[in-house]
Amino acid sequence: MTKPKISSDWMAGCAGCHMSLLDMDERIALVAELAELRSTPITDLKHPDESGVDVGILEGGINNTSNEEVARLMRSRCKILVALGDCAVFGGVPAMRNFFTLEETLRRAYVETESTDESGKIPSDPELAVPTKVRAVSEVVPVDVFVPGCPPDADTIFYVLSELAQGRTPDLKGDKLSWY
Amino acid sequence: MVTVTIDGKALEVPEGITVLRAAQSAGIEIPTLCDHPHLTPYGGCRLCLVEVEGYRTLQPSCTLPVSNNMVIKTNTKKVLDARKFVLTLIFSERNHFCPYCQVSGGDCELQNAAYHEGMTHWPLQPNWQPYPVDASHPYIIIDNNRCILCRRCVRACDELIGNFTLGFEERGARSILVADTGVPFGESTCVSCGSCIQVCPTGAMIDRWSSYLGHEVKFDSTKTICVACSIGCGIEVFSRDNNLVRIDGDWDKPISSGVLCDLGRFKPMVEKCDRIFTPMVRKNGTLKAATWEDALSAAASGLKSARPKIAALISTRQPVESLHLFKQLFADQLSAELATTLEEGAKTALLASSADELGKPFESKLEELKSSDAVLVVADDLVLEHQVAGFFIKRNLPKGTSLVVVDKATNNLGKLANKSLNPSSGSFEDVFVGLSAAVAKLGLAKSKKNISAETLSKAAAATGLATEDFLDAAFLLASATNPVIVYASKALSSALRDFASLINAKLVSLKGEANSLAASQLHLDKPFSPAGVNAVYVALGDDEITQKMVKEIEKIPFKVVQATYASALTAGADVLFPSTNWLEQTGHYISADGHVQEALQSLKPAEDVLSVRETLLKLAERLGLSLDENWSKDVHSRVAPVLIEN
Numbered sequence A: 001m002t003k004p005k006i007s008s009d010w011m012a013g014c015a016g017c018h019m020s021l022l023d024m025d026e027r028i029a030l031v032a033e034l035a036e037l038r039s040t041p042i043t044d045l046k047h048p049d050e051s052g053v054d055v056g057i058l059e060g061g062i063n064n065t066s067n068e069e070v071a072r073l074m075r076s077r078c079k080i081l082v083a084l085g086d087c088a089v090f091g092g093v094p095a096m097r098n099f100f101t102l103e104e105t106l107r108r109a110y111v112e113t114e115s116t117d118e119s120g121k122i123p124s125d126p127e128l129a130v131p132t133k134v135r136a137v138s139e140v141v142p143v144d145v146f147v148p149g150c151p152p153d154a155d156t157i158f159y160v161l162s163e164l165a166q167g168r169t170p171d172l173k174g175d176k177l178s179w180y
Numbered sequence B: 001m002v003t004v005t006i007d008g009k010a011l012e013v014p015e016g017i018t019v020l021r022a023a024q025s026a027g028i029e030i031p032t033l034c035d036h037p038h039l040t041p042y043g044g045c046r047l048c049l050v051e052v053e054g055y056r057t058l059q060p061s062c063t064l065p066v067s068n069n070m071v072i073k074t075n076t077k078k079v080l081d082a083r084k085f086v087l088t089l090i091f092s093e094r095n096h097f098c099p100y101c102q103v104s105g106g107d108c109e110l111q112n113a114a115y116h117e118g119m120t121h122w123p124l125q126p127n128w129q130p131y132p133v134d135a136s137h138p139y140i141i142i143d144n145n146r147c148i149l150c151r152r153c154v155r156a157c158d159e160l161i162g163n164f165t166l167g168f169e170e171r172g173a174r175s176i177l178v179a180d181t182g183v184p185f186g187e188s189t190c191v192s193c194g195s196c197i198q199v200c201p202t203g204a205m206i207d208r209w210s211s212y213l214g215h216e217v218k219f220d221s222t223k224t225i226c227v228a229c230s231i232g233c234g235i236e237v238f239s240r241d242n243n244l245v246r247i248d249g250d251w252d253k254p255i256s257s258g259v260l261c262d263l264g265r266f267k268p269m270v271e272k273c274d275r276i277f278t279p280m281v282r283k284n285g286t287l288k289a290a291t292w293e294d295a296l297s298a299a300a301s302g303l304k305s306a307r308p309k310i311a312a313l314i315s316t317r318q319p320v321e322s323l324h325l326f327k328q329l330f331a332d333q334l335s336a337e338l339a340t341t342l343e344e345g346a347k348t349a350l351l352a353s354s355a356d357e358l359g360k361p362f363e364s365k366l367e368e369l370k371s372s373d374a375v376l377v378v379a380d381d382l383v384l385e386h387q388v389a390g391f392f393i394k395r396n397l398p399k400g401t402s403l404v405v406v407d408k409a410t411n412n413l414g415k416l417a418n419k420s421l422n423p424s425s426g427s428f429e430d431v432f433v434g435l436s437a438a439v440a441k442l443g444l445a446k447s448k449k450n451i452s453a454e455t456l457s458k459a460a461a462a463t464g465l466a467t468e469d470f471l472d473a474a475f476l477l478a479s480a481t482n483p484v485i486v487y488a489s490k491a492l493s494s495a496l497r498d499f500a501s502l503i504n505a506k507l508v509s510l511k512g513e514a515n516s517l518a519a520s521q522l523h524l525d526k527p528f529s530p531a532g533v534n535a536v537y538v539a540l541g542d543d544e545i546t547q548k549m550v551k552e553i554e555k556i557p558f559k560v561v562q563a564t565y566a567s568a569l570t571a572g573a574d575v576l577f578p579s580t581n582w583l584e585q586t587g588h589y590i591s592a593d594g595h596v597q598e599a600l601q602s603l604k605p606a607e608d609v610l611s612v613r614e615t616l617l618k619l620a621e622r623l624g625l626s627l628d629e630n631w632s633k634d635v636h637s638r639v640a641p642v643l644i645e646n
Helices: A016-022 A027-034 A065-077 A093-099 A102-110 A154-165 B019-025 B077-093 B109-116 B152-161 B195-199 B292-306 B320-333 B349-358 B366-371 B387-394 B428-442 B455-463 B467-478 B494-502 B516-521 B547-554 B612-622
Strands: A005-010 A053-059 A062-064 A078-084 A131-135 A145-147 B002-006 B009-013 B049-052 B070-073 B140-143 B166-169 B176-179 B205-207 B220-225 B234-240 B243-249 B280-283 B286-289 B310-314 B338-341 B374-378 B402-406 B419-421 B483-487 B506-509 B535-541 B558-563 B575-578 B587-590 B596-599
Touching: A005 A016, A005 A065, A005 A154, A016 A154, A027 A154, A053 A065, A053 A154, A062 A065, A065 A078, A078 A154, A093 A131, A102 A131, A145 A154, B002 B019, B009 B019, B019 B049, B019 B070, B049 B077, B077 B109, B152 B166, B152 B195, B152 B387, B195 B205, B195 B243, B220 B596, B280 B292, B292 B535, B292 B558, B292 B575, B292 B612, B310 B320, B320 B338, B320 B516, B320 B535, B320 B587, B320 B612, B349 B516, B366 B387, B366 B483, B366 B506, B374 B467, B402 B467, B419 B467, B428 B455, B428 B467, B428 B494, B455 B467, B483 B494, B494 B506, B516 B587, B535 B612
Parallel strands: A005 A053, A053 A078, A078 A145, B002 B070, B310 B338, B310 B535, B374 B402, B374 B483, B402 B419, B483 B506, B535 B558, B558 B575
Antiparallel strands: A062 A131, B002 B009, B049 B070, B140 B205, B166 B176, B220 B234, B234 B243, B280 B286, B280 B575, B587 B596
């Protein structure tokens, strides 16, 4: 039997969930024995295999058109999609901006910051991704496994990966279930 | 009793209780949010839905009374699905993002409920509607974004405190928690009792002091009593690394059942004073740090040479143990000319002489207020002092309890009273003579008493009140089944006692500081005068002292002071001992209505800081005297105004 393939990517998050993944320490070797780690933001391969992977993991919420593309690509190339961390599951800290209009947020970020002089302007290059409201991954593409946490514990991530690598669906409860 | 079956378990439960309470009594857990054991059921959150055989829809167990042969199921798929759905709706309504909330991680009942149902995400996203945050209050922050509209805070404000400050504006999803008519919380009628934050299940109401200092599981907690006044409310003190974090009311303590006032809950948090950490002795005119050995020697030799021209003063915030040792050392062993308290018996001397005269206790327990249908408050402003007693009265007013206030000064309870009597002249005695006469005239006297016909008009003339005032007040009080009179001791006279017996009223008085009654029982209740005294010993502890008294003490040549905080008094001391504060010491207190309770140490004192009790023992040893630590007999050596329950 071939080993199941795992890919991951990140979007509107802080990379903390991937750091927590690295916090598994030597258990990463165990995961690598059970599964084949393919594209991730912290390995050389940058896109999930065109032929598809078994498990796709997404960190971060979706806050612009580029994130949407990343999410759709991962969804189209994986069998099981995992939303990793509070941003992917709920929208998380970036979603705080949803309580304001997009224009207000951009103005605050690019024009009204204390360190910005009168030349501050909102970037409008057509090549840039268009910012949107911050959404949880499940609002854009269907998600199969939700792993909340800010970030999820390394133990929780190890449990989720080892269950998925062995063809089981992780069941998060008790001390493995923490939104923060 | 009725029989109900819950999850296949047959139970005998009292008629009239709710399905939720019946389940809880059998150890069957039903999750709740708006329910609180000390508040009336509300049925607002719908988390406690259960299936009842024969009912078309799921029922909220918190408001559904049991009926005979009811069959209830709490864990069917239909119920579990409904719970998740209810939680989903609550989460979707406002900003319930846990990572940026103070109570997340164990202290949030909403989050805990979601964990309990195994929710890994929200099937519905929030609507991103921002709600107002009100941070105008000195102690409390209202964040409507975290509110789940359970109205526990509103019910606590109404039912426990009787203050009716909190309420809701708008309807449905637009509902927001407001103070009064929508004024900033800090400018509202709020009395800062903090009951609202103690009952809030989420982070919608948080207190400024303890916020973001960690979760409750990380705190050390001690259940003890408040010593801010003579009521003796139960409190739970939370600390972290020996730092005070928060004070909550203790729901399980009978005196106030979880209710506190701002003095008990918030004042200890915000108080900032210079602590005294080391003993000091005056040498060549200046106070210098010294060892305990040197300071005790200096105190002992000064007191010895002044003997018996010694005056000794102790704070009534000190536990009975300290008061008892103090009395033995100064009054009995050193034969000091004067051993008394900083209150000088002002709040208790009249009560003690009444008890002596009658030869038995004549007052009742404070809890009588909870079931009273008419209350007479005399010369005590329970909005400013002993506030919790005021809460007991205020919260009963909507239930029809009548309130009569008699005061010569402006009394804040006056505007809530059915009848407020403000005598412009005469004495309180005249008022009670008049009230008795009015009761007799109305034919409502519960016992026979000969009162001449012109007594009422004489009393009216003496007090400047109209006879109708007397008749109105007398009618309200005398027609009640359980009238209670709460009075300041200065208003006590045989006329008051006669009036009470005429209408069968219970008498209750509050006694000043936490241990004023114990001090009175130990005869520490004389007025202080510095005349002819050569040495003074002031066991101040963490109490405050009046400027007037400091001025008088300054006249005395040799001054020994034990204090927690630096003040004008400590600056003038010849020998200064550092003292623990109330949280750092252990000891017993006798409440205004005679409950004997133990205060426990909840924080550790700094090294070199001793309690008044430890210091008195060391000082006695230095003087070659031995003291008896058994105080319980001595507090009964005198008839008390109220039965003291050990």
